[in-house]
Amino acid sequence: MSLRHALLGLLAQGPASGYDLTRAFAGDDGGIGQYAWQAGHSRIYPELGKMADAGLVVVDETGPRGRKSYALTDEGRTELRRWMLHRPERTTVRDETVLRMFLVQSLEPDDARRLLEGIAEHCAAELAKLRSVMDEVDAEHDPHEPVPFGRLAGEYGLRQYEAVHGWALWSLERLGATVPG
């Protein structure tokens, strides 16, 4: 049940409504929804309700259009910390892209090459996009201030794409293709 902890983590940045949280999960903007977890509002609203019942969050303030802003309670903060620091023996991973990578070798070499080339291109494009976003963040960031929230996650995405890109090129070489670019 990690949705609960994802919500706790997002609320640790500050109060937010179900709508705000939904957007955080939905974005393909290098946020949590692209790399770590997804959830639709139809899961988020009931979960927020349950979390409120459990005393992990409270309705902080209400705004226009029935907006309910949720904030972490001390109990919620404790639970988040407990979950973050407790290293589980076995974590669940479910990643369609990685699944494809595992199965590359079930394809004919020509098909495998085409797939890998697609992956390499895609990574290069995402890398460029992400890098420009991060450069902007760094430019605005006073080095004496703490690292902005999400900067570490952004760096993670960057290194991730670099790794996959490098892997795709390496694999193409192994398969005996002419490496593009």
Add this chain to the structure above:
Amino acid sequence: MSLRHALLGLLAQGPASGYDLTRAFAGDDGGIGQYAWQAGHSRIYPELGKMADAGLVVVDETGPRGRKSYALTDEGRTELRRWMLHRPERTTVRDETVLRMFLVQSLEPDDARRLLEGIAEHCAAELAKLRSVMDEVDAEHDPHEPVPFGRLAGEYGLRQYEAVHGWALWSLERLGATVPG
């Protein structure tokens, strides 16, 4: 519905029983179950049944203890290829470990440091393990033969761990810059 495609991909390596496939998903041995997808036998058996109904697989042979070995049909192979080469607009990712990384900055600096140190250590250990396995594979592998099945996946795991390890160290440095430790 990626379980179906995961099964098709595994069967592309050769016929297997539901039991074999269950072990492939369950292993924490650097296989598909560790990085890409998980499934219990309670999902696998019904799905194999449905896939047989759909003509994607057939019961290849029956063995002792009611063992049923499944093999891909041409139709199954076609469907696998279709899925592998079709780049979806938005893929689902659900990764508890990455989720933790996204939420590192919700922790107090001391806790964050402890978590990152744990991650770095864990990666280093996994890297060492994986590297020794892969060296063995490479030593037994005739360079004139095609790349062994799983070699590309293994390389992926390697680069993955390297990337995460590097990221954890980088993050520790960043956190160290703001709070003296």
Add this chain to the structure above:
DNA sequence: CCGCGACCTGTCAACCTGGACATGTCCGAC
């Protein structure tokens, strides 16, 4: 020959998930 552990297949209930359905409100542009 007997028992234990690995092999092997299955079902079921409870829960999670994603997409459709439903409803209504605020705000700025025209």
Add this chain to the structure above:
DNA sequence: GTCGGACATGTCCAGGTTGACAGGTCGCGG
């Protein structure tokens, strides 16, 4: 002033997923 689009919350259902329950077979060491 009114209209369209973003804001905002919620329910429902079909289908996916998990973990428990269930039952049975082979092979080998003692």
